[in-house]
Amino acid sequence: MKRIVSIMILLGSSIFTSGQNIQDLIDQVSISELSSGLHIFSGETSTTVNNTTVSILNRVSNTGNDLAADYLVEELQNLNNLMITNNVYSSLGRNVIATQTGTVNPNDIYLICGHYDAVANYCADDNASGTVAILEIARILSEQCVDNTIVYAFWDEEELGLLGARNYANAAAARGDNIKAVLNLDMMGYDGDGDNEFDIDVRNIANSITMKDELVALLNTYNSSINLNVNIVDPGTPFSDHKPFWDQNYTAVLLGEAWSKNDQNSAYHTAADRVNLIDLSYYHDMVKMCMAYMATKAGISSNDTAITQAGNLLQVNQTAAVYQWVDCNNRGVITGENGRTLTINALGDYAVEVTVNGCTERSDCFTVTSLNSADVVASNISVYPNPTTDFLTIERKSDLLASFSVYDIRGKKLKTMNSRDRLTKIEVSALSSGFYFIEVRTSHSKEIKRFVKK
Ligand SMILES: [Zn+2]
Secondary structure, X not given: OHHHHHHHHHOXXXXXXXXXXXXXXXXXXXXXXHHHHHHHHOOOOOEEEOOEEEOOOOOEOOOOOHHHHHHHHHHHHOOOOOEEEEEEOOOOOEEEEEEEOOOOEEEEEEEEEEEOOEOOOOOHHHHHHHHHHHHHHHHHHOOOOEOEEEEEEEEOOHHHOOHHHHHHHHXXXXXXXXXXXXXXXXXXXXXXXOOOEEEEEOOOOOOHHHHHHHHHHHHHHOOOOOOOEEEEEOOOOOOOOOHHHHHOOOOEEEEEEOHHHOOOOOOOOOOOOOHHHOOHHHHHXXXXXXXXXXXXXXXXXXXXXXXEEEOOEEEEOOOOOEEEEEEOOOOEEOOOOOOOEEEOOOOEEEEEEEEEOOEEEEOOOEEXXXXXXXXXXXXXXXXXXXXXXXXXXXXXOOOOOEEEEEEEOOOOEEEEEEEOOOEEEEEOOOOOOEEEEEEEEOOOOEEEEEEEEO
């Protein structure tokens, strides 16, 4: 995304809106990450915690779910820009809280949460599904600098009567925390009848109705990538972790599978609640829905990490920042390279970490294929015919797997496809006449060309 913005400026106008930025984040929600996270957090596959190979089979409240909490802490510690707290509120109760502080409005808090404890072994849907969804959103959003503060909260002892969430909500109210919204995730992976329906449970408390309306609006805005049908449940159920926030007059909703249509997990609260009952494609879309909401509320204010090359000099766009250049191939920082520019002596892949207002973002890796600027500005793709009526052909020099995406002039992604071919044809006959952009993205590069549809 960062590189798209810089190329647009070179073309003479900065046309990618924040809406496109959010689409980019939605697209990063990965079904394979979700699947592997679910398998690990419901004990189907082993993982490593505290340097030991373990299976997180047992997350039963009070009987040894500390391993699950330790896993969450380690996963969160691997991410950037988070402050992690073990919120131990009783001898056996332990919430795990990760805070990503907003750079513009640090006191405005958006909280995404779910319980990690369980009533039996496995319990993939209840509630590994919500837990892993939050981890996936944290994985993606923590790479961004955000205007408002995001709290990722993992509650303990929901199954004993919402104890973890209640303790936190009461303490937050006592502190006067300005929690603007609470998105609670509990059982979000089951769609037995395959109708893609889900529930938003809401009540007329604080701005919860408005929050529900915003979620529905986002579902409509991003319906090309989120295939879900919403049921509004009002008055919503009190039987999950949003309830203690309602009790403190905070804005909150529950998002989950369609209990309102009796389409809830058939293995609810048993050890048969396993990954094999999860509808991964439905679950994927549910997490994308949450991503759309959290990214919108976070306010994405990216540092401009686009890199340009002139001869043997790399320069990052962002001014007035703290810089650290990195060699992507050994993932090591380059000691002493803390300026906006980097003098390169060897071909390779370079990135830079840019810190503004205490928030660090790392650029994409920039591949240096020549130290001669004349070679560098040469394009690696050509696009023809231009203007076109029915097909656009993209010719390129590489056969790396690439994604080809067509955008309109407002930055809305209209279609996308993947190919390894050096000659790729995209049908554009359905587009109305006007200017468009074709983006070609590989693991090594991203290039954008403008074209005209007649
Ligand atoms: Zn639950």
